[in-house]
Amino acid sequence: MQPLRQPLPASRRGNPLPAAPLLALLLLLLALQEAAGAPAGSGGPEDSGWRQDTELPRQLLSQAARVALHFFNFRAGSPSALRMLAEVQESRAWINQKKERKVDLVFTTELYNPEEGNKRLGKCSARVFFRNEKPRPAVNVTCAQLIEKKKRHEEDYQLYKRMKQLQNPVDVVSIPDNHGHIDPSLKPIWDLAFLGSSYVMWEKTTQFLHYYMAQLSRVKQWKTNDDAIDFGYTVLLHEFSTQEIIPCHIHLVWYPGKPLKVKYHCQEVQTPEEASGTEEGSAVAPTELSNF
Amino acid sequence: MIEDVQSLLDEEQEQMFASQSRARSTRTFNYDTYHTLEEIYDFMDLLVAENPQLVSKLQIGNSYEGRPIYVLKFSTGGSNRPAIWIDTGIHSREWITQASGVWFAKKITEDYGQDAAFTAILDNMDIFLEIVTNPDGFAYTHSKNRLWRKTRSLTSGSSCVGVDANRNWDAGFGMSGASSSPCSETYHGKSANSEVEVKSVVDFVNDHGNIKAFLSIHSYSQLLLYPYGYKTESPADKDELDQVAKSAVAALSSLYGTEYKYGSIITTIYQASGGSIDWTYNQGIKYSFTFELRDTGRYGFLLPASQIIPTAQETWLALLTIMEHTLNNPY
Numbered sequence: 234m235q236p237l238r239q240p241l242p243a244s245r246r247g248n249p250l251p252a253a254p255l256l257a258l259l260l261l262l263l264a265l266q267e268a269a270g271a272p273a274g275s276g277g278p279e280d281s282g283w284r285q286d287t288e289l290p291r292q293l294l295s296q297a298a299r300v301a302l303h304f305f306n307f308r309a310g311s312p313s314a315l316r317m318l319a320e321v322q323e324s325r326a327w328i329n330q331k332k333e334r335k336v337d338l339v340f341t342t343e344l345y346n347p348e349e350g351n352k353r354l355g356k357c358s359a360r361v362f363f364r365n366e367k368p369r370p371a372v373n374v375t376c377a378q379l380i381e382k383k384k385r386h387e388e389d390y391q392l393y394k395r396m397k398q399l400q401n402p403v404d405v406v407s408i409p410d411n412h413g414h415i416d417p418s419l420k421p422i423w424d425l426a427f428l429g430s431s432y433v434m435w436e437k438t439t440q441f442l443h444y445y446m447a448q449l450s451r452v453k454q455w456k457t458n459d460d461a462i463d464f465g466y467t468v469l470l471h472e473f474s475t476q477e478i479i480p481c482h483i484h485l486v487w488y489p490g491k492p493l494k495v496k497y498h499c500q501e502v503q504t505p506e507e508a509s510g511t512e513e514g515s516a517v518a519p520t521e522l523s524n525f
Numbered sequence: 526m527i528e529d530v531q532s533l534l535d536e537e538q539e540q541m542f543a544s545q546s547r548a549r550s551t552r553t554f555n556y557d558t559y560h561t562l563e564e565i566y567d568f569m570d571l572l573v574a575e576n577p578q579l580v581s582k583l584q585i586g587n588s589y590e591g592r593p594i595y596v597l598k599f600s601t602g603g604s605n606r607p608a609i610w611i612d613t614g615i616h617s618r619e620w621i622t623q624a625s626g627v628w629f630a631k632k633i634t635e636d637y638g639q640d641a642a643f644t645a646i647l648d649n650m651d652i653f654l655e656i657v658t659n660p661d662g663f664a665y666t667h668s669k670n671r672l673w674r675k676t677r678s679l680t681s682g683s684s685c686v687g688v689d690a691n692r693n694w695d696a697g698f699g700m701s702g703a704s705s706s707p708c709s710e711t712y713h714g715k716s717a718n719s720e721v722e723v724k725s726v727v728d729f730v731n732d733h734g735n736i737k738a739f740l741s742i743h744s745y746s747q748l749l750l751y752p753y754g755y756k757t758e759s760p761a762d763k764d765e766l767d768q769v770a771k772s773a774v775a776a777l778s779s780l781y782g783t784e785y786k787y788g789s790i791i792t793t794i795y796q797a798s799g800g801s802i803d804w805t806y807n808q809g810i811k812y813s814f815t816f817e818l819r820d821t822g823r824y825g826f827l828l829p830a831s832q833i834i835p836t837a838q839e840t841w842l843a844l845l846t847i848m849e850h851t852l853n854n855p856y
Contacts, residue, residue: 299822407671409827412559412827447825471672475710
């Protein structure tokens with residue numbers, strides 16, 4: 234792939250031209266990064282013959298943006314500054330003989346927890362590399378700052394304090410409850426859980442499977458020697474396009490401003506089915522859920 | 526499923542009953558909260574009792590576990606008039622759909638005689654509304670597993686329960702886009718129409734013979750879809766369906782700015798075989814659409830109750846668009 238040499242194609246969405254330079258900038262930056270050996274894994278032009286993908290399913294663009302955001306949210310490690318997808322604005326995709334896909338995107342984001350009356354949109358650009366059916370797509374993502382750093386640190390610290398004040402064990406059945414309600418006092422748990430789940434959802438995403446957080450249960454918090462938040466929970470992930478509900482046990486350790494540490498184990502009820510409709514193996518009996 | 530959650534859900538249900546008293550009229554019924562099967566069935570009886578000239582309740586069958594399956598008929602007379610069909614709750618965990626169905630039922634009785642455009646529709650066509658298309662699944666989401674999707678039928682030779690009622694229709698049945706494993710959420714069942722919940726509707730549609738629009742309501746993703754799901758070939762009426770979808774989505778958005786995408790099932794969401802609207806379209810019901818209501822994943826199936834009425838209101842505008850088009854384009 235020679236991004237620097239090729240003229241930038243007209244965006245299929247008919248976006249006004251001023252937005253196109255962002256994509257060009259991304260390609261430039263990524264080309265430079267690749268030159269420096271970043272592990273996005275595309276190799277040189279002689280490797281697997283990338284060609285532009287004109288048959289890209291529409292949904293794949295949103296999915297690519299979402300997985301880029303899962304990765305971004307995890308790396309940012311900030312439960313008060315979580316972002317969600319607003320709209321994909323520009324995209325370009327390539328496919329190779331091995332059916333691997335590369336997607337370049339520019340998209341807008343909303344804050345997961347918007348401030349009162351403030352629905353500012355953020356902007357991100359990303360390259361997502363799906364290795365055929367394999368999970369854990371390689372993601373390069375950059376987002377323009379949406380919340381002032383100082384404010385973000387302060388809000389994270391507030392959240393941290395509220396977590397520390399919660400009783401243990403947290404006396405709650407599930408978050409949200411079956412009617413979709415999250416008690417304000419429990420919101421920090423949800424936000425931190427979403428942060429931890431972002432890591433899991435990124436790792437599990439493939440070209441054919443993507444995830445949403447459905448519900449949390451069995452929340453446990455442990456004391457630590459160093460004042461970090463040490464917290465375990467079970468999250469039910471909703472898997473597209475199989476419609477399966479995947480329970481995952483997640484254990485995370487967090488301190489404001491420090492990278493998030495996550496360990497997890499998801500119960501695989503059965504093998505995921507792909508769009509090609511291959512016959513499944515015999516159903517696996519659910520294994521015992523491991524306890525922390 | 527996770528064992529602890531069961532007993533904890535029972536507890537929650539007790540609390541829910543304690544804090545709710547039975548509505549004595551559809552005027553005092555709470556539209557902005559989620560209800561149990563019993564409460565919805567009571568609501569139907571109240572609505573019929575309050576509007577005997579307009580509304581009647583039909584039983585189209587019994588579920589696998591023996592629960593009655595009801596359809597509300599809204600009619601201002603005539604004999605077997607061309608009709609609109611709307612179903613909600615075929616996937617039991619999609620609670621926003623049954624809740625919206627309840628709201629639609631009430632809305633119909635409010636707007637007839639008040640809203641000129643809607644009165645014209647109901648003066649010429651009948652509306653059939655099946656609010657709880659999968660009553661066994663719905664009861665199960667209240668008692669045991671909030672995220673249950675399928676029916677509750679038993680499959681011989683398997684310990685797993687239930688069939689995906691929207692993979693069980695006779696359109697591309699068993700092809701790519703459904704699972705042959707009984708433990709899967711998209712299990713298509715051992716044969717088309719094996720599920721009584723599906724067969725009841727199929728029989729009704731066939732016996733009626735004059736249904737002109739068939740609208741199946743699901744959540745979530747914010748989409749308006751037309752056939753096909755089981756094959757990439759476009760339906761013959763693709764251009765018209767696309768135009769109708771475009772107008773319906775515009776009408777929906779006009780209320781709260783909620784953004785929907787639209788297109789055929791297979792190109793917009795994923796390949797899915799044995800779906801209801803593919804069958805109804807193949808039967809000649811041209812205006813066959815599937816809705817996926819709010820949201821786009823933030824709350825998913827657990828959409829906060831505060832969003833019930835806004836969702837129902839905006840969806841109603843899309844339904845009206847489709848119903849009007851059906852009225853004005855007889856075939």
